[in-house]
Amino acid sequence: MSTLFLKCPCCHGSQYRTSHFDVSPWNPHGAKCIFCKSIMQVEGNSAVHAGQLIKTPTSLAHYS
DSSP states (O other), X not given: OOOOOEEOTTTOOOOEXXXXXXXXXXXXXXXXXXXXXXXXXXXXXXXXXXXXXXXXHHHTGGGO
């Protein structure tokens, strides 16, 4: 299993918390920035995981 690097698109922080209550098609990892509460995004050098994020929302169709 590989490490997933997440970064905040608003404040560019890398510290986050995860919660199963925050999991959605737009936030498949349930990760939110601890500073500004924005949804975390996969960092650019984690290109391997970006394809997984695109496929994940279709498997979470029960949330829509």
